[in-house]
Amino acid sequence: MPATTNRQVVLRRRPVGLPRPDDFELVESPAPAPGDGEALVRTIYLSLDPYMRGRISGARSYAQPVEPGQVIVGGTVGQVVESRVPGLAPGTFVQGQAGWQSYAVLPGASLRPLDPAQAPISTALGVLGMPGLTAYVGLLDIGRPQPGETVVVSAASGAVGSVVGQIAKIKGARVVGIAGARDKCDHVVRELGFDECVSHRAADLAGELAAACPRGIDVDFENVGGAVLDAVMPLLNRGARIPLCGLIAEYNATAPTPGPNLRPLLFNRVRLQGFIVSDHLDRMGDFLRDCSGWLREGRLRYREDIVEGLPRAPEAFIGLLQGQNFGKLLVRVSEDPTR
Numbered sequence: 001m002p003a004t005t006n007r008q009v010v011l012r013r014r015p016v017g018l019p020r021p022d023d024f025e026l027v028e029s030p031a032p033a034p035g036d037g038e039a040l041v042r043t044i045y046l047s048l049d050p051y052m053r054g055r056i057s058g059a060r061s062y063a064q065p066v067e068p069g070q071v072i073v074g075g076t077v078g079q080v081v082e083s084r085v086p087g088l089a090p091g092t093f094v095q096g097q098a099g100w101q102s103y104a105v106l107p108g109a110s111l112r113p114l115d116p117a118q119a120p121i122s123t124a125l126g127v128l129g130m131p132g133l134t135a136y137v138g139l140l141d142i143g144r145p146q147p148g149e150t151v152v153v154s155a156a157s158g159a160v161g162s163v164v165g166q167i168a169k170i171k172g173a174r175v176v177g178i179a180g181a182r183d184k185c186d187h188v189v190r191e192l193g194f195d196e197c198v199s200h201r202a203a204d205l206a207g208e209l210a211a212a213c214p215r216g217i218d219v220d221f222e223n224v225g226g227a228v229l230d231a232v233m234p235l236l237n238r239g240a241r242i243p244l245c246g247l248i249a250e251y252n253a254t255a256p257t258p259g260p261n262l263r264p265l266l267f268n269r270v271r272l273q274g275f276i277v278s279d280h281l282d283r284m285g286d287f288l289r290d291c292s293g294w295l296r297e298g299r300l301r302y303r304e305d306i307v308e309g310l311p312r313a314p315e316a317f318i319g320l321l322q323g324q325n326f327g328k329l330l331v332r333v334s335e336d337p338t339r
Contacts, residue, residue, distance in 0.1 A: 004031040009100035018252045024314040031103040034084045041078040046331040047125040053251040072100040095124040116338040126328035127302040134277040135163035136287045138243035147172030149218035154228045157184035159328035164221045176212045180323045206231040225249045230260045244274040303327030
């Protein structure tokens with residue numbers, strides 16, 4: 001192929017507290033060439049997700065951190081430009097892990113081909129991608145909601161929380177969301193079918209959540225932690241379950257944060273389980289079958305927040321950590337020929 005410039009966002013230095021734009025750097029280099037079993041992929045959409053904050057911190061975690069000078073990790077949807085993978089033709093749309101760059105060479109075995117006729121290709125990074133699988137596994141395998149139970153979902157308008165609440169409704173539960181701005185609360189109730197939603201910015205969060213959950217809480221799908229989890233704890237019913245997906249309230253902390261009172265977990269025999277979605281890829285087939293069907297039937301809705309251009313990725317990511325996005329946050333890195 002002709003020489004092509006590859007634009008990359010690399011980690012310039014590890015952030016302290018909330019990341020700053022100058023913690024990142026935009027660099028250019030020639031696009032790489034694929035070897036046997038590999039494909040050169042042009043990035044169309046880049047997913048921005050809260051877990052990336054941990055990956056650039058250098059702290060011990062479930063995955064290797066990004067080192068200064070390296071491209072920031074991230075899920076992507078792109079189009080094959082050049083292929084040395086049998087059965088994978090140029091022009092094929094694929095989901096993979098190219099990171100924050102406009103071109104990447106990726107192993108063919110790591111790519112999931114996409115059919116634009118089945119669903120918009122961007123959904124492979126949201127409702128039909130990692131966030132959707134996270135919601136599906138965490139809620140159904142750990143939370144196990146029963147008809148009539150009360151499910152509380154923090155970060156309810158986000159890519160994971162919005163799917164959790166809708167699946168809980170499909171399973172017959174009563175769903176209470178916790179979100180930030182009033183328009184986000186209105187969205188999850190009016191558009192996504194949650195029963196109620198309270199704002200974590202409320203002066204009396206604990207009181208408003210208690211009023212919204214008169215029969216207590218049976219499942220808390222926890223994405224936030226901090227004051228939100230503090231408000232949930234006294235309302236947990238005996239035998240409650242907490243799928244612990246994230247603690248976004250603590251991601252930018254520069255000192256240890258005070259923990260909640262764990263006594264209700266003991267008294268009420270609560271099951272608290274942290275989980276990482278990459279440990280549950282065996283559920284991908286079931287997830288795609290169920291959620292694709294619910295999407296076609298109109299029982300599962302999604303919202304995307306799309307930022308234009310790779311150079312804006314750092315700014316958008318910083319906004320994500322402050323709750324400024326509304327829906328699944330994506331960067332459109334290059335033209336989407338399917339739209």
